[in-house]
Amino acid sequence: MRFILRTQQQQDRLEKREPFTENPNDYAVVLDGPVVGRIYLYEHGPSKGKWGWFLQSPTGASGYGESLEDAKEQLRQRWFTETQRLTKP
Numbered sequence: 311m312r313f314i315l316r317t318q319q320q321q322d323r324l325e326k327r328e329p330f331t332e333n334p335n336d337y338a339v340v341l342d343g344p345v346v347g348r349i350y351l352y353e354h355g356p357s358k359g360k361w362g363w364f365l366q367s368p369t370g371a372s373g374y375g376e377s378l379e380d381a382k383e384q385l386r387q388r389w390f391t392e393t394q395r396l397t398k399p
Contacts, residue, residue: 314340
C-alpha cells in the first residue's frame with residue numbers, strides 16, 4: 311500500500327467536479343485508489359503556517375504538524391492504528 315499526495319485541484323479534475331480550492335498547498339491523500347484524507351496548510355488564525363490533516367474514518371481523526379512531512383507521518387500512523395483497530399475481532 312502506498313500513500314500518494316495529489317493536489318486537491320488534480321483530484322477534483324480526476325473526479326470531474328468543479329475545483330473547490332485553488333490553494334496549491336491543499337492535498338488529497340490517496341491510498342491505492344480511494345481518497346483516505348486531506349492535508350493542507352493553515353493560512354490564517356492561530357495555526358497559521360502549520361499543516362492540518364484529517365483522516366476519512368469512523369473516528370474522523372485529525373491533527374496538525376509543524377511541516378508537511380510531519381503531517382504526512384501523523385496521518386500515516388493514525389491510518390495504520392485505525393485500520394488495525396477496525397480489523398481486530
